[in-house]
Amino acid sequence: MTRVHNFSAGPAVLPESVLLEVQKELVDWRGAGLSVMEMSHRSKEYQSIIDDAMDTLKRIIGCGDDFDVLFLGGGASLQFLMLPLNFCPADKVANYIDTGAWSTKALKEAAISGKQMHIAASSKDKEFTYIPKSYQLSENPAYLHITTNNTIRGTEYMKIPEVPADVPLVADMSSNFLSRPYDFSKFSLIYAGAQKNVGPAGVTIVLIRKDYQEKLLGNIPTMLNYKTHLDKGSMFNTPPTFPIYVVGKVLHWIEDFGGLKEMEKHNIEKASYLYDVFDNTSFYKGTVVPEDRSLMNIPFRLPTEELEAKFIAEAKANRMNNLKGHRSVGGCRASLYNSLPIESAKALNSFMKEFEKKNS
Amino acid sequence: MTRVHNFSAGPAVLPESVLLEVQKELVDWRGAGLSVMEMSHRSKEYQSIIDDAMDTLKRIIGCGDDFDVLFLGGGASLQFLMLPLNFCPADKVANYIDTGAWSTKALKEAAISGKQMHIAASSKDKEFTYIPKSYQLSENPAYLHITTNNTIRGTEYMKIPEVPADVPLVADMSSNFLSRPYDFSKFSLIYAGAQKNVGPAGVTIVLIRKDYQEKLLGNIPTMLNYKTHLDKGSMFNTPPTFPIYVVGKVLHWIEDFGGLKEMEKHNIEKASYLYDVFDNTSFYKGTVVPEDRSLMNIPFRLPTEELEAKFIAEAKANRMNNLKGHRSVGGCRASLYNSLPIESAKALNSFMKEFEKKNS
Numbered sequence: 201m202t203r204v205h206n207f208s209a210g211p212a213v214l215p216e217s218v219l220l221e222v223q224k225e226l227v228d229w230r231g232a233g234l235s236v237m238e239m240s241h242r243s244k245e246y247q248s249i250i251d252d253a254m255d256t257l258k259r260i261i262g263c264g265d266d267f268d269v270l271f272l273g274g275g276a277s278l279q280f281l282m283l284p285l286n287f288c289p290a291d292k293v294a295n296y297i298d299t300g301a302w303s304t305k306a307l308k309e310a311a312i313s314g315k316q317m318h319i320a321a322s323s324k325d326k327e328f329t330y331i332p333k334s335y336q337l338s339e340n341p342a343y344l345h346i347t348t349n350n351t352i353r354g355t356e357y358m359k360i361p362e363v364p365a366d367v368p369l370v371a372d373m374s375s376n377f378l379s380r381p382y383d384f385s386k387f388s389l390i391y392a393g394a395q396k397n398v399g400p401a402g403v404t405i406v407l408i409r410k411d412y413q414e415k416l417l418g419n420i421p422t423m424l425n426y427k428t429h430l431d432k433g434s435m436f437n438t439p440p441t442f443p444i445y446v447v448g449k450v451l452h453w454i455e456d457f458g459g460l461k462e463m464e465k466h467n468i469e470k471a472s473y474l475y476d477v478f479d480n481t482s483f484y485k486g487t488v489v490p491e492d493r494s495l496m497n498i499p500f501r502l503p504t505e506e507l508e509a510k511f512i513a514e515a516k517a518n519r520m521n522n523l524k525g526h527r528s529v530g531g532c533r534a535s536l537y538n539s540l541p542i543e544s545a546k547a548l549n550s551f552m553k554e555f556e557k558k559n560s
Numbered sequence: 561m562t563r564v565h566n567f568s569a570g571p572a573v574l575p576e577s578v579l580l581e582v583q584k585e586l587v588d589w590r591g592a593g594l595s596v597m598e599m600s601h602r603s604k605e606y607q608s609i610i611d612d613a614m615d616t617l618k619r620i621i622g623c624g625d626d627f628d629v630l631f632l633g634g635g636a637s638l639q640f641l642m643l644p645l646n647f648c649p650a651d652k653v654a655n656y657i658d659t660g661a662w663s664t665k666a667l668k669e670a671a672i673s674g675k676q677m678h679i680a681a682s683s684k685d686k687e688f689t690y691i692p693k694s695y696q697l698s699e700n701p702a703y704l705h706i707t708t709n710n711t712i713r714g715t716e717y718m719k720i721p722e723v724p725a726d727v728p729l730v731a732d733m734s735s736n737f738l739s740r741p742y743d744f745s746k747f748s749l750i751y752a753g754a755q756k757n758v759g760p761a762g763v764t765i766v767l768i769r770k771d772y773q774e775k776l777l778g779n780i781p782t783m784l785n786y787k788t789h790l791d792k793g794s795m796f797n798t799p800p801t802f803p804i805y806v807v808g809k810v811l812h813w814i815e816d817f818g819g820l821k822e823m824e825k826h827n828i829e830k831a832s833y834l835y836d837v838f839d840n841t842s843f844y845k846g847t848v849v850p851e852d853r854s855l856m857n858i859p860f861r862l863p864t865e866e867l868e869a870k871f872i873a874e875a876k877a878n879r880m881n882n883l884k885g886h887r888s889v890g891g892c893r894a895s896l897y898n899s900l901p902i903e904s905a906k907a908l909n910s911f912m913k914e915f916e917k918k919n920s
Contacts, residue, residue, distance in 0.1 A: 202593055203588075203593050203594065204592070204593035204594050206594055206598055208598070208599070208600040208603075209600070210600070210798065211597060211598060211599060211600060211601060211798065211801055212598060212600075213594070213598050214595065214597055214598055216587070219586060219587045219595050219597075220587060222586060223583055223586040223587050226579060226582060226583040226586060227576070227579045227580060227583055228563075232564070233562055233563050233564035233879060234563065234564050234566055234573070234881070235574065235579050237571060237574055237579075237760035237761075237806065238566055238568070238571060238572060238573050238574050239568070239571060240568040240569070240570070240571060240572075240882050241571060241761065243568075243881075243882070272634075273633035273634040273635055273638075273762060273800070274632075274633040274634035274638065274783060275633055275783070275797040275798060276797075277782070277783050277796070277797040278633075278634065278783045280782070280783075281781045281782070281783055281784070305782075308782075309781060309782060312781055312782065313781055393798065395798055395801075399597075400597035400801065400802045401597075401601065401798045401799065401800055401801045401802065402633060402762045402763070402799075402800030402801065402802065402803055403762070421641045421669060421672055421673055422637070422640070422641070422665075422668075422669060422672065423634060423635070423637050423638045423640075423641055424641070436637070437635040437636075437637040438570065438571065438635060438753065438755055438761045439761065439762075440633070440761055440762030440800060440803065441571055441755075441760065441761045441762065442760045442761065442762065442802065442803065443762055443800065443802065443803070446597065519593060521594070521603075522600055522603070
């Protein structure tokens, strides 16, 4: 079996060792006589799986017991709604930094849910090709929300913005979660869809600081209320049991890799195979300002749309998948999440150089 | 490998043939060089998987194109909220028949979401041990909601209630979905968590009649709005891709089994191995009225709680898992979903007879 080089923006490549383990255990989990998919979520066996996933995550981010971990269904898009419902009271204002399509959806949902909303900064003026370096909070901010990596535009926060001590910082980390050692202690709430860096689609990880939980609001529909899920350890209703099990294995893989510092080195090295190409040719053009270049999602353009289509097709013929840019922006994009092997980045680097020679 | 006899109420047993297929394809789906878990939901390959699952479901229920199929995250519990938000206008009343814990949660959520709610019938007077045979609608009913099978109490609708032509009938079919040939044409909306009869946890199936979609309301948060998901074929955001893939395989298994009529025969036969025991001894007592006995979930009591604990423990030692009743009602319960083999029901029958001999 030859694995493809999978540059998908998500769902995305997973570590081959994790897939092999999942395959081995699929019909009969460790001699239990059943698949993880067939386990009651109330069984001791499954409880050990979800507990282990939560504990491994806490070790990786080094937060001790400062945060509670939730594994929820519905996607990060549902968090766009749950966040303001749970944490923005009527007399306060939900603040957002708008850095692209997903931030925009998040802030729109705060408004749709009837909350006061304020855009504290935006890079819309230059088509979201940079990360704003300053921001202006509203009066009475409930929180400041950032999107730490922008999957479509390919920008990423290298440094987390400073916030006043009384303003909770909240982040959608879906597309760079556990890819670098951010100072997690600065955040009050973090959420991330699993399907980029830490697992298959179908589960969203939410981390809520214990002291921030004191600010949880009431009168919220049951399933949208964080308290519902916190009180029951993500077991109020049946959680997405199998995706959580796979996430647990990816978390062990990250820990065994050496944790977030080693993961960052690995991701810097992979990204360099693309950014070095951009910096040494005018055939491929990166689309964002160099200082905010994402390690995860790297959009680029070729001289013409025809060449872009040819590039994507020839790459695919060479087993390099999913290099098409997001339909809203066009062009090309390579996503280089945690699990993408160095070899895939190297292969793309060689292919790009060769393609340039033949076509310029 | 010896499979356990898995009587879990959900997540529950899956067909062994499905698990073996999933295992075979896990690392490399049909030579594509990647796992289904790693596929972009926007890829042709994944689109073929979700389309096939939707088409197979429509063939099984024989609805032609009268319904649209949604595959959503968040669990059936999220549907308790989405249903009234989308289909109960301010001047109408959401009507419910209350047949146990899950119906009760559904009707409470209608009230929590600020809608007028009316309990059209209830079997609470006798601890939900029967299905009400009549009901009284409110003025201006938006819809009538029933729970076709009650997982905890073990009652099931043998016959769907007649409703006036202008009253939409809506059902939570989570625990008997595709286990018998109901007349699906009588329903306007059906929803079911997959993790009982048709797959692993993490995906909820929602069927909405095309003509009922004309009544969809507006001003609803994005992810709670059925229109969001209908307009994008369940691909507004990343759906739970792998659970949907497994559901697709279980649907093919149901179709290959002979469809819903054959499935019903199979389920009647399995349930008879328990109900015959109840009818021929006073050692085991069923807890519901005989005419409303569920084919799916069969609760029963033994003469004492001590004997119940002993029964559950000895059954487990004999590889019969998950025979403990729901924590809210105690006693014992066997769940006999579609995928449970006849052999498991026979094994339980023999064990019950033997246990009675030794302990009475």
